[in-house]
Amino acid sequence: MPEWYDGQGHWPATIPAVRSILEAGLDLPEGVTLLIGENGSGKSTIVEAVAMAFGLSPEGGSRHAMHSTRESESELWRWIRLERSAGASRWGFFLRAETMHGFYTYLEENPGRDDPRFHELSHGESFLEILRTRFDSPGLYCLDEPEAALSFSAQIALVGTLHELAQGGAQIVCATHSPLLAALPGAHILEVGDWGLRESTYDELAIVTHWKSYLAEPMRYLRHVL
Numbered sequence: 001m002p003e004w005y006d007g008q009g010h011w012p013a014t015i016p017a018v019r020s021i022l023e024a025g026l027d028l029p030e031g032v033t034l035l036i037g038e039n040g041s042g043k044s045t046i047v048e049a050v051a052m053a054f055g056l057s058p059e060g061g062s063r064h065a066m067h068s069t070r071e072s073e074s075e076l077w078r079w080i081r082l083e084r085s086a087g088a089s090r091w092g093f094f095l096r097a098e099t100m101h102g103f104y105t106y107l108e109e110n111p112g113r114d115d116p117r118f119h120e121l122s123h124g125e126s127f128l129e130i131l132r133t134r135f136d137s138p139g140l141y142c143l144d145e146p147e148a149a150l151s152f153s154a155q156i157a158l159v160g161t162l163h164e165l166a167q168g169g170a171q172i173v174c175a176t177h178s179p180l181l182a183a184l185p186g187a188h189i190l191e192v193g194d195w196g197l198r199e200s201t202y203d204e205l206a207i208v209t210h211w212k213s214y215l216a217e218p219m220r221y222l223r224h225v226l
Contacts, residue, residue, distance in 0.1 A: 012074045017042035020196035022079060028173060029188050031166040035175045036182055036205060037192030043175035044144050045074055046192075050173050051094040051142035052077035059099040061106070062134070063092055089169075091139030095130060097148035123149040131161050138169040147178040155180045179208045 012018045017037075026046075035043035048058060055063045058073040096103075104118035104126065115133065118126045127149045135141060141162075147155050155178060162172055162184060174181065182189060182202055191200040202208060214221050 012042065012045050012076055015042035015045065016194055016196040017192045018045060018076060021046065026197070028171065030169075030171060032162055032172040032174065032184055032187040034182060034184070034187050034189050035173070035192050035197075036177070036189060036200070036207060041192040043192045045076060047142050047144050047173055047175045048073055048096075049076035049080055050082070050140075051092070053080050053082050054092050054140050054142075056092050056094040056140075056142065057103075058094075058096075060094050060096040060103040062094075063090070064112075089137070089139040091137055092141065093134050093139070094142045094144075095127075095134075095146055096144045097127075097146060098144070100126065100130075100149075124151060124154055128154060128157065131158065135161050135165060138165075139171075141165060141170055141172045141174075143172065143174040143176075145175055145177065147176055147181060152180070159184050177207065179205070179211045182208060 013022055028050075035046060037043050052058050052073065057063075101119075107115055107118060113133070116129060118129065121129060127146065146158060150158060159181060162174070162181075163186075165172060166186070176182065179202075182205055189200045189202065189205065190197045191205060210221075
């Protein structure tokens with residue numbers, strides 16, 4: 001907890017989920033932890049802070065990718081301390097949907113492996129190529145809304161990738177709106193909202209309830225906006 005923190009008044013500590021971490025900490029078990037909640041609930045801020053505290057670029061990439069186009073990250077990463085188990089891998093990767101375009105430019109300007117020209121791929125194809133080439137060993141993987149570029153079948157492939165990584169000893173922290181990703185077997189689910197953070201199950205998630213209702217009867221929701 002930062003020395004100045006008095007429980008109020010300082011963003012992002014004003015976000016309930018962030019405040020709960022500063023006051024009580026956050027236990028990230030082995031395998032996959034999913035942060036699920038509405039826009040503005042703090043889930044992306046938390047994933048960003050974990051990634052940066054580990055030494056990853058705030059705009060995506062590994063520990064070696066230190067590119068920056070415009071600083072917009074919060075100070076939360078300076079206020080937290082990650083505790084690593086002895087012998088844990090130092091490899092990590094941050095996949096951040098909103099800044100991957102800049103990361104691809106960085107890779108083109110600083111070639112280090114036989115990568116494709118990511119800008120010449122579709123948005124979804126480039127994400128799948130990142131999963132194929134970077135998500136292949138134990139370490140810490142931080143993902144911020146990775147489903148943004150992925151079709152239904154590609155999200156299924158992502159679930160398979162995350163499951164394989166977890167089975168191989170990797171640790172994954174993922175902020176998502178996707179009920180498909182939320183169904184990942186064995187995932188530790190944290191629902192993020194005005195209450196802060198609370199453990200949940202797939203069937204208890206509000207997003208799952210809403211999607212089931214919407215798919216069964218779309219006009220139940222659309223009549224409010226049409």
